[in-house]
Amino acid sequence: xxxxxxxxxxLHEVKDPEVPAIDVVELGIVRGAVVEGERxxxxxxxxxxxxxxxxxxxxxxxxxxxxxxxxxxxxxxxFNPPWTTDWITxxxxxxxxxxxxxxxxxxxxGLDLVSLSxxxxxxxxxxxxxxxxVRESExxxxxxxSIHSCKSCHQPFEHFKAI
Amino acid sequence: xxxxxFEYLLRLGDDRLVLGHRNAEWCGHGPILEEDIAISxxxxxxxxxxxLFLELAGKVEGLGRDADQLxxxxxxxxxxxxxxxxxxxxxxAFTMVRQFLFSAWSHFLLEGLMQSKHEDLKGIAAKAVxxxxxxxxxxxxxVVRLGDGTEESHQRAQAALDQAWPWTGEFFLADxxxxxxxxxxxxxxPSGLRPQWESIVNDVIRRATLxxxxxxxxxxxxxxxxxxxxxxxxxxxxQIVARSHPGAKW
Numbered sequence: 001x002x003x004x005x006x007x008x009x010x011l012h013e014v015k016d017p018e019v020p021a022i023d024v025v026e027l028g029i030v031r032g033a034v035v036e037g038e039r040x041x042x043x044x045x046x047x048x049x050x051x052x053x054x055x056x057x058x059x060x061x062x063x064x065x066x067x068x069x070x071x072x073x074x075x076x077x078x079f080n081p082p083w084t085t086d087w088i089t090x091x092x093x094x095x096x097x098x099x100x101x102x103x104x105x106x107x108x109x110g111l112d113l114v115s116l117s118x119x120x121x122x123x124x125x126x127x128x129x130x131x132x133x134v135r136e137s138e139x140x141x142x143x144x145x146s147i148h149s150c151k152s153c154h155q156p157f158e159h160f161k162a163i
Numbered sequence: 164x165x166x167x168x169f170e171y172l173l174r175l176g177d178d179r180l181v182l183g184h185r186n187a188e189w190c191g192h193g194p195i196l197e198e199d200i201a202i203s204x205x206x207x208x209x210x211x212x213x214x215l216f217l218e219l220a221g222k223v224e225g226l227g228r229d230a231d232q233l234x235x236x237x238x239x240x241x242x243x244x245x246x247x248x249x250x251x252x253x254x255x256a257f258t259m260v261r262q263f264l265f266s267a268w269s270h271f272l273l274e275g276l277m278q279s280k281h282e283d284l285k286g287i288a289a290k291a292v293x294x295x296x297x298x299x300x301x302x303x304x305x306v307v308r309l310g311d312g313t314e315e316s317h318q319r320a321q322a323a324l325d326q327a328w329p330w331t332g333e334f335f336l337a338d339x340x341x342x343x344x345x346x347x348x349x350x351x352x353p354s355g356l357r358p359q360w361e362s363i364v365n366d367v368i369r370r371a372t373l374x375x376x377x378x379x380x381x382x383x384x385x386x387x388x389x390x391x392x393x394x395x396x397x398x399x400x401x402q403i404v405a406r407s408h409p410g411a412k413w
Binding site: 046048049050051052078079080081082083136137138139140141143147161163 | 201203204205207208211212215286291293297300301
């Protein structure tokens with residue numbers, strides 16, 4: 001019997017292709033699933049507009065469900081409300097840290113349009129826990145990450161940007 | 164109404180597609196590695212936003228055209244982007260000054276679009292405004308760093324500002340398309356955005372120890388498909404692969 005819970009369970013098998021430490025449900029991309037007869041409709045919200053992983057994720061959601069015997073899969077994209085890192089679960093944040101990516105803080109709400117210092121939150125080093133770190137760049141190897149380095153253990157690391 | 168909305172969405176899409184392509188020209192040519200990555204990220208965001216706007220434009224038009232068809236199979240006179248955005252990337256100062264002027268304008272436009280009655284448009288704007296905030300912060304940091312930097316960087320930043328400024332008049336020109344979508348509660352009339360834009364722009368220019376140029380507006384017409392000599396060359400480069408292999412799939 002295909003239920004929504006079962007679908008969500010299956011979707012935990014689909015990892016983010018760029019951050020394989022966490023899956024698409026933990027990341028908050030999967031917004032819901034509806035089972036109607038033979039058809040399963042999965043609703044997703046993309047992370048960044050230009051994220052090249054979006055198409056791959058949609059494809060893999062479909063493949064995962066097909067692998068488990070669902071023939072009729074529809075992946076629907078909704079844009080509103082927009083994705084935010086606040087949707088990433090607590091467990092996934094810890095997985096990110098263990099993977100070597102500093103997890104995001106609370107997404108900024110107020111306007112900080114031309115702040116010349118950038119976000120002021122200290123990003124703790126995911127390796128040694130030190131808060132003596134510096135931001136090297138707000139843009140990293142993927143749209144969702146920024147580049148930092150730790151002054152204590154001298155390890156460069158990435159941070160999942162709060163957005 | 165749907166014709167006006169289609170035109171309006173093309174403008175939103177083409178602005179970001181053309182600027183995204185210009186920024187992508189820096190990929191592999193950035194002054195430092197971090198900046199190479201940053202500009203490529205900006206290009207990726209803008210191109211991604213363009214895809215969403217153009218996909219929606221195709222849907223509104225209802226003739227079965229998707230984002231790829233609109234991006235790769237229209238010619239120069241069918242593009243609706245602002246002329247400023249098609250100018251060659253120039254030096255790093257010009258690229259950053261242009262990005263700054265555009266992102267500041269785009270911020271207020273997108274904020275307005277978050278109130279759109281059109282659900283998809285509203286959702287795309289709500290996502291894009293977050294990305295745009297990063298672009299604006301990044302570009303404004305560079306404008307200050309360059310303007311308030313060395314004698315040469317100051318000179319280049321001022322020259323870039325002098326070159327870009329006359330083209331910004333086009334940001335605030337409204338025509339029937341803008342008026343129709345604004346009246347329907349779908350879009351934003353850009354003519355009202357100038358005071359907010361000026362307050363941010365003037366503040367950053369002042370902090371960058373640069374001077375606000377006092378030059379008249381340049382020729383305009385990007386929204387009607389009139390473009391500088393540069394767009395055709397850029398499109399030839401951008402469209403060649405798609406046109407050489409029509410219907411190709413990955």
